[in-house]
Amino acid sequence: CEGASPRIEYCIIDNNYYGIMSSINWSTGLGSSPIISYNLIKNNQGDGIQTYEKGTILIVNNTIVNNKEYGVRSGFIDALLINNIIVGNAYGISLDIPSEGSVHADYNTVWNNDSTNYAGFTPESHDISLNPLFVSDDDFHLQSSSPCIDAANPNSERDMDGTRTD
Numbered sequence: 001c002e003g004a005s006p007r008i009e010y011c012i013i014d015n016n017y018y019g020i021m022s023s024i025n026w027s028t029g030l031g032s033s034p035i036i037s038y039n040l041i042k043n044n045q046g047d048g049i050q051t052y053e054k055g056t057i058l059i060v061n062n063t064i065v066n067n068k069e070y071g072v073r074s075g076f077i078d079a080l081l082i083n084n085i086i087v088g089n090a091y092g093i094s095l096d097i098p099s100e101g102s103v104h105a106d107y108n109t110v111w112n113n114d115s116t117n118y119a120g121f122t123p124e125s126h127d128i129s130l131n132p133l134f135v136s137d138d139d140f141h142l143q144s145s146s147p148c149i150d151a152a153n154p155n156s157e158r159d160m161d162g163t164r165t166d
Contacts, residue, residue, distance in 0.1 A: 005033045012040045019044040019067060022051040024076065031055040031077070040140060042066050048089060053077040059084060061152075061165070063140050070094050071113060074103055081105040083152040083165060085132050085140075089113045095120035107153040126153070142166060 013019045019041040024031040031054030041048040041064045048064040049072045051057050056078045063085045064071040071086035072079070075096040081103065086092050092113035095103045098120050106124035109132050110117040117129055133146040142148055152165035159165050 005035065007035045007037070008039060009035075010038045013042070013044070013048075014040075015043045015045075017044065018046045018050055019048040019064070020050070021047070022049075022053055022057065024053050029054065033057065035060075037061050039063075040065075042140075044068065047071070047073045048086075049073070051075075051077055051079065056080065058082075061156075064089065065140065071110075074101060076100045079103045082107050083156055084108045085148060086110045086117075087112055087132060091115050091119060092117035093119070093121075093123075107151070107156075109148050109151070 008020060020036060022034050033055040035058045036049060037060045039062045041062060044067045047070040048067040049059060052075045054076055059072060059081045061083045065087045067089045070091045071089040072093045078101055086108060092110040093105055095101060103121045105127055107126045109128050111129045111131055128147060130147045132148045133143040135141045135143055149166050150164040154164055156165040
């Protein structure tokens with residue numbers, strides 16, 4: 001996707017080595033600016049999302065759970081993470097090379113990642129670290145008492161019921 005802006009939306013990505021991997025073309029230096037949204041990314045042997053790009057990546061409204069390494073691992077890129085649930089990975093969100101990129105994380109639920117929820121950056125004030133209260137270990141819908149209900153960025157699209165996004 002050299003120089004492109006691919007969209008990866010509405011997928012279930014389950015039990016792969018990497019869930020989604022986005023990388024710069026190291027021989028040309030051309031990167032891309034992907035948009036990754038509304039996906040369930042789970043049970044991968046490596047990272048849920050790994051991105052080593054030049055450009056900007058938007059990661060929004062995903063559920064990223066139970067990956068053996070990082071929920072989201074980023075380097076060389078400006079990453080914007082909004083309204084995601086990142087739970088039960090070895091690491092939550094990591095900016096591997098802070099001098100070569102940035103992570104702006106806000107309105108996410110980042111909880112119960114084994115080693116750490118955040119590495120290499122500080123999240124914004126609206127991220128929460130609470131149990132999202134999934135229906136079960138394999139049903140990632142939210143229970144009615146979930147702290148994630150109506151907790152997304154208030155400027156996001158409304159849910160189908162007209163309320164603030166979950």
